[in-house]
Amino acid sequence: MAEEKKLKLSNTVLPSESMKVVAESMGIAQIQEETCQLLTDEVSYRIKEIAQDALKFMHMGKRQKLTTSDIDYALKLKNVEPLYGFHAQEFIPFRFASGGGRELYFYEEKEVDLSDIINTPLPRVPLDVCLKAHWLSIEGCQPAIPENPPPAPKEQQKAEATEPLKSAKPGQEEDGPLKSKGQGAAPADGKGKEKKAPPLLEGGPFRLKPRSIHELSVEQQLYYKEITEACVGSCEAKRAEALQSIATDPGLYQMLPRFSTFISEGVRVNVVQNNLALLIYLMRMVKALMDNPTLYLEKYVHELIPAVMTCIVSRQLCLRPDVDNHWALRDFAARLVAQICKHFSTTTNNIQSRITKTFTKSWVDEKTPWTTRYGSIAGLAELGHDVIKTLILPRLQQEGERIRSVLDGPVLSNIDRIGADHVQSLLLKHCAPVLAKLRPPPDNQDAYRAEFGSLGPLLCSHVVKARAQAALQAQQVNRTTLTITQPRPTLTLSQAPQPGPRTPGLLKVPGSIALPVQTLVSARAAAPPQPSPPPTKFIVMSSSSSASSTQQVLSLSTSAPGSGSTTTSPVTTTVPSVQPIVKLVSTATAAPPSTAPSGPGSVQKYIVVSLPPTGDGKGGPPTSHPSPVPPQSSAPSPLGGSALCGGKQEAGDSPPPAPGTPKANGSQPPGSGSPQPAP
């Protein structure tokens, strides 16, 4: 403990300019630099003193966060009147602005109309404190109930997966949390644990990891049985409950291998049997598993991806391809794959690039049937705007020809026709928003025809529609810009911030739900369509001496350096990643407080603040997608158990994916259309 002597004490002081600003606001002009300096030192010292006292109240209040009331109490200790009007909110939205070498944190003070407050209905009374008892431990064992944390936190599952030798057997209560704690604990503490944690290593250098037997308790077996039966059973209400349980229950990790096998085997069997309903149920299980925040899925991605891919690109998924809506399943599975890519793709496993390759290959192949073709395109399109731009747009012309030949040509088969029709609408749906962003506004039918061939005219009209919708959206949003709240600071720029018209309910992106995305859309915003580096922030300050002007925006520029001339982008963007907010600050100068806010002598500052790009902002109207839940056949007969059994028989002719490597079907010949040998 004593060895580590790393102290980082910085003697931060307030900048003397802030003293000037404060003085100005008090009506004192021309304060001397020396005075400022003295004041700065004093004020900084006092603030620190108060902060240190406030910490005391935080500790005694048994909290981890400092609140405004702590500071009030600290002030009270010093016999200073507390600051009124700051309530102990969970999160005080301090805003940051910088520009021109200056940085500023400020607390947004809105002018509130009293009548608004009076007229709004009273908020709900918060719940009263209540006491709830549960067993944290029963004779030394922690029961796995929802009141307790998941028996193995995600980090531990990960540790087990990545460093199998170090990890303790699951179920050993003491070692598990300890180890995960050890990483956060002081290094001195770590030593003791290292010694104890891997007793396996002591036996000899060559001892391998003992085969761990994942025994499920009787309760777990029962649970597994119930859940799987409900998931593929006929009762929709039960299924919803089961899926909810999979998506939220914390203690599932021990059953994860079984779930994974259940899904992959189930898909195998049911693809062969063309049981569309069951495939949909299985995909919903995948979705639920992915939604569970306590599961570490990385270990099972190699089993899940082939299953999901099968549901996207398989040649036939249902018994009556002309009637059944297998397209919805493909759409849903495509979204799942996109989500998988987003969560699990890394530079080492290259899931995304491998999946992209698979899709492209099967699409490029001339002989691919329309169903597979649809799946490949859907899968690509869900991967984001970049993928659409680079992979789909260049092939539009070619694909358009194919579609035309089927639609306009002699009627060969009804199935082909339906397929071509679906592919066309799919292409239009996905390409229009991208094109709307890429191309400057005048949408000329001929230009489109020239570029995209037979699809051109349709595309053109769709683009126009997309633009109109975006503009409408922007207008609506502009009216509500008052309610801007701070985006969560945890938000990071994701790899593909594409505003694809996803159904928010289906693709749950952590953090994006709480985000008031819609308010971030503005007509004036110039948004680079490609992921842009964090935009620069500007403070534009103007001293408007002109008598009459009330608002004068000097400059509004949100060009992100490096992203090129994106400012040329038209008004019709749906999701600008940058939202300028103009804040008007008027402060009185040396003159006595002027009566009119815009009177001569008052200084007006326009602070243009741009919010950080909202990584996965989803703009656009929440287009309602067809629910992927359509139970087509009313009586899905094969239950989970039989599906599994069947799977084992049928699995003979297809080599199972090599365990350990997240195989993304890249090696499968695209011609076959699906990783499963088609029947």
Place this chain on the structure above:
Amino acid sequence: MAALAEEQTEVAVKIEADGPPTLLPPQAGDGAGEGGGGTTNNGPNGGGGNAAAASSAGGDGGTPKPSVAVSAVAPAGAAPVPAAAPEAGAPHDRQTLLAVLQFLRQSNLREAEEALRREARLLEEAAAGSGAPGEADGAGAEAASALLSRVAASAPGPAAPDPPGTGASGAAAVSGSATCPAAPGKVGSVAVEDQPDVSAVLSAYNQQGDPTMYEEYYSGLKHFIECSLDCHRAELSQLFYPLFVHMYLELVYNQHENEAKSFFEKFHGDQECYYQDDLRVLSSLTKKEHMKGNETMLDFRTSKFVLRISRDSYQLLKRHLQEKQNNQIWNIVQEHLYIDIFDGMPRSKQQIDAMVGSLAGEAKREANKSKVFFGLLKEPEIEVPLDDEDEEGENEEGKPKKKKPKKDSIGSKSKKQDPNAPPQNRIPLPELKDSDKLDKIMNMKETTKRVRLGPDCLPSICFYTFLNAYQGLTAVDVTDDSSLIAGGFADSTVRVWSVTPKKLRSVKQAADLSLIDKESDDVLERIMDEKTASELKILYGHSGPVYGASFSPDRNYLLSSSEDGTVRLWSLQTFTCLVGYKGHNYPVWDTQFSPYGYYFVSGGHDRVARLWATDHYQPLRIFAGHLADVNCTRFHPNSNYVATGSADRTVRLWDVLNGNCVRIFTGHKGPIHSLTFSPNGRFLATGATDGRVLLWDIGHGLMVGELKGHTDTVCSLRFSRDGEILASGSMDNTVRLWDAVKAFEDLETDDFTTATGHINLPENSQELLLGTYMTKSTPVVHLHFTRRNLVLAAGAYSPQ
């Protein structure tokens, strides 16, 4: 002098003895030299520091010391006069009295002065026989005037930033003592007068060398220490921190701002990481003006930093400094450090690291030498209606024979007088009431059903989660029989829940009560108002967050302490507030009932712990000596001692009888937030913000164990009923169980260790850890073992 001191004690008794004779009779102290701590009422903040200064003088009775002790009185007004009484052993009471008189005169508190003088004269007349000169009043006061300038001077800075408002509130306490109604307002003016005299506190820093040489001095010493032999290096390295602090303060005081800054920049990285909090305070202190009123600075200034160094190392250092003619450092060593030299082998780095970390260095060896009666009191013999017991036994078990011997063994254990126990009547304890006896019988019955815990038989933990508390839960307590839970909240409320099917009912209104037949057998049942029955009762009365809560052992009362500076006593019969105990003026962090009831202790931001009796609105004892907030207070199971944990990173044990500090435990590296005594009274466990739990042997005054594992503040500690298991709850959302039996077995309590205080701690935390139980983002605020050894834990769920 001693005789006079005795007489003064009497004065004090007279002043304070308005109440019933159950008061503790203050006795002459045993001269442990720590008396200073017990006496001084102190100013809001700095008083404690001053008292420590007095005590650091080792009771030599030198003239300046008393003045310092008195000085603490100044800012808070005259309230301390009675409070000063318990301290009998200190030799400087006369000066104290003189100084107080002088102070009263200066403050135009005529009546108070008169009253005090009357008392004093009375005393002196009585004391005339013992030959005490009767010059106490006029002449003495004159003589003391010079001394008084010191008094005012050392009236610590805390007074300075306190505008009259605080002064007045201090004065309110004064008028509470019923001697000086004219007090309010004037005290404030005194506080203002104090300000310029802060310089006197700092005067020692006046002598200055060349500011540019400081860095050289320091690095010279650093070089010397680093090049010395390994065995000396660890010991001498202890010098770095205090020297660094004092040199920095000296530079700041002499207004060499830039030099100070660069000095700090250059060397602060060398300091041990556990001093970081103090360094942070220091780093913000860059101007002489800031030094006024900075508590940490005053702590350094007014108390000597204690180092324990072997004679050899000390000689080495002395020789080096003399050779180099390094007067600057030598002065600091002389003036601001107290070097406790011992003979024998220098200590190892580990040994030193285990003990250092407190704000003012280690405890002096003498500080932990006095005898502590850590044994348990003899349990009063209760006539257990045996047939009743047997019946009970038959009803439940059908084999009463097995029970009988068991009961006997329990009885015989308590019959034998513990050799380490204090005399039964060392402090007066309340008489047992019939209801208490019934409760004891219940307790014994439960005891027989108690689960024997051990490493193979871990207790079950029942967790009470406070939902929707919005981070507002600040204190929890559970009654001994585990039937009630009280929560203190940041919204100033105290809520009491019944966790048994029995609902909480209050007593009927007076009018209804008069209708009841008082002779009936079930009168106790009849007085309760069924209409008020509910699971939860909310007690309103505080005006700030409630930081401490404690049930009385008989479950009739509840104490709560709050940010508003009061401790309130609530009746659990009527669910109303009975008394508001004022005295702390500043936030009261913790309070606890004595295990025998009647007494309670409270500790707060004003750096003192106070002992109260429920029927006195003024404290009976004031335990002053901590250099920072008293965060937690606990009674020893025999009620004769009080342990306090403080933000100065020390734990102190106080004797309730005479107010002396009998143990100072150093070794924690962060503010202490939890304390608990082992059921047998021998050991103390303490938990701090550094996440470690330290175990102490009270009798020997030694650290005996260190439990590492928690990663955040340890908020709650509790031994199982038989002491086999220690449970700790922390802000890191875990409950951990430790093997206490193993931790305390084969202790190193040989003579050498005891004499020197050098300890070798085994690194066995991992072996002792029996279980870790994560909660779902719920900090564990309170732990409790039921009588059958089931763990109850409590905390508020705080969604992330």
